[in-house]
Amino acid sequence: MAAELHVALVAADREVWSGEATLVVARTTSGDIGVMPGHQPLLGVLESGPVTIRTSDGGTVVAAVHGGFISFADNKLSLLAEIAELSDEIDVQRAERELERAKAEGDAAAERRADVRLRAATAR
Amino acid sequence: MGAQLRVYKRRIRSVTATKKITKAMEMIAASRVVKAQRKVAASTPYAQELTRAVTAVGTGSNTKHPLTTQAETVVRSAVLLLTSDRGLAGAFNSSAIKTAEKLTERLEREGKEVEIYIVGRRGVAHYNFRERKITESWGGFTDQPTYADAKKVAAPLIEAIEKDTAEGGVDELHIVFTEFVSMMTQTALDDRLLPLSLEDVAKEAAPQGEILPLYDFEPSAEDVLDALLPRYVESRIYNALLQSAASKHAATRRAMKSATDNAGDLITSLSRLANAARQAEITQEISEIVGGSAALADASAGSDR
Numbered sequence: 562m563a564a565e566l567h568v569a570l571v572a573a574d575r576e577v578w579s580g581e582a583t584l585v586v587a588r589t590t591s592g593d594i595g596v597m598p599g600h601q602p603l604l605g606v607l608e609s610g611p612v613t614i615r616t617s618d619g620g621t622v623v624a625a626v627h628g629g630f631i632s633f634a635d636n637k638l639s640l641l642a643e644i645a646e647l648s649d650e651i652d653v654q655r656a657e658r659e660l661e662r663a664k665a666e667g668d669a670a671a672e673r674r675a676d677v678r679l680r681a682a683t684a685r
Numbered sequence: 686m687g688a689q690l691r692v693y694k695r696r697i698r699s700v701t702a703t704k705k706i707t708k709a710m711e712m713i714a715a716s717r718v719v720k721a722q723r724k725v726a727a728s729t730p731y732a733q734e735l736t737r738a739v740t741a742v743g744t745g746s747n748t749k750h751p752l753t754t755q756a757e758t759v760v761r762s763a764v765l766l767l768t769s770d771r772g773l774a775g776a777f778n779s780s781a782i783k784t785a786e787k788l789t790e791r792l793e794r795e796g797k798e799v800e801i802y803i804v805g806r807r808g809v810a811h812y813n814f815r816e817r818k819i820t821e822s823w824g825g826f827t828d829q830p831t832y833a834d835a836k837k838v839a840a841p842l843i844e845a846i847e848k849d850t851a852e853g854g855v856d857e858l859h860i861v862f863t864e865f866v867s868m869m870t871q872t873a874l875d876d877r878l879l880p881l882s883l884e885d886v887a888k889e890a891a892p893q894g895e896i897l898p899l900y901d902f903e904p905s906a907e908d909v910l911d912a913l914l915p916r917y918v919e920s921r922i923y924n925a926l927l928q929s930a931a932s933k934h935a936a937t938r939r940a941m942k943s944a945t946d947n948a949g950d951l952i953t954s955l956s957r958l959a960n961a962a963r964q965a966e967i968t969q970e971i972s973e974i975v976g977g978s979a980a981l982a983d984a985s986a987g988s989d990r
Contacts, residue, residue, distance in 0.1 A: 573832035591904040605903030
């Protein structure tokens with residue numbers, strides 16, 4: 562059996578996804594980071610961005626994560642986010658509308674949020 | 686129908702209507718308690734992971750942060766009071782307010798200035814009525830608080846604590862909320878939220894003395910702590926908001942249950958009175974008829990003679 566790590570993707574108000582995975586790629590403030598089983602204990606600050614989880618059954622889970630942390634120890638990886646959405650939960654049309662509105666209003670934070678959602682939704 | 690009987694009938698009708706309303710409110714509150722409890726449970730994994738992470742940074746490095754450093758002399762403290770927007774919840778709001786008053790008194794005795802922050806219109810009304818100063822207040826979400834609401838509440842508090850005391854910042858933050866112990870018990874309590882004692886957090890995260898691994902910090906321990914602590918405070922406030930909401934619904938349920946019971950008792954005693962009044966009326970009518978016919982009999986017997 563290939564080495565696995567246990568992933569828990571937790572938002573402030575619910576557990577979004579949890580399961581076994583072989584690789585997790587997330588974006589920290591100092592760049593993208595890939596975590597595989599046996600990685601050194603790690604605690605990092607996440608940027609807004611898509612998180613890719615390669616599950617042990619060969620599938621891929623993509624989620625849009627807005628702010629939060631990644632922590633890894635003992636082959637357990639937790640992704641803590643204030644807001645996290647799985648790619649198939651994202652309403653593409655709504656995100657597009659929001660992107661346009663944010664652009665019109667010049668709201669940089671909302672624009673980035675909408676952009677991350679769209680990128681996560683298209684990456685699935 | 687006699688006047689007395691009519692009055693009783695009318696009162697019974699009005700109490701019955703009230704009973705229906707309180708019964709409905711009781712059932713609504715009961716379903717909301719369950720929902721609020723579920724929300725508390727759903728927020729637990731995040732809070733747990735966050736606590737673990739804070740402990741990891743706290744024990745793995747000697748980083749100093751304004752949110753964890755104890756001021757040498759505390760000049761000003763902030764008190765965050767969580768009440769509800771709506772009443773009809775028994776002693777829920779008054780006991781939270783009373784706890785806050787006691788805390789304020791204690792802090793003032795210690796020579797600290799107290800700034801009060803309030804969530805919920807009930808608390809705001811209480812302080813406004815007494816013309817006391819409120820630094821900041823929020824309302825409109827106490828029944829179903831979201832994480833965004835907690836962030837909204839936490840932002841000015843964190844800002845105040847990071848500011849220098851000389852410029853109007855505060856040195857410590859206390860929170861007063863109602864802890865949801867069980868369906869029957871909710872207790873108002875106060876807790877010092879900031880400055881955070883990392884030892885206490887560590888105890889909470891690993892009560893069995895579990896040793897945390899040595900983490901690699903990305904980008905650096907300071908930056909991680911910088912990002913982590915405000916989130917931790919937000920999550921604590923979120924948890925307090927959720928518990929307050931659950932407690933409020935439980936208190937409402939209990940208050941409405943006793944109101945329903947009282948209305949039932951009232952209906953029983955009023956129907957007894959109404960029955961007695963009706964019986965008295967009948968008795969009187971009968972005696973009037975009997976008296977009338979006897980008088981008639983007497984009169985006709987007299988004319989016969």
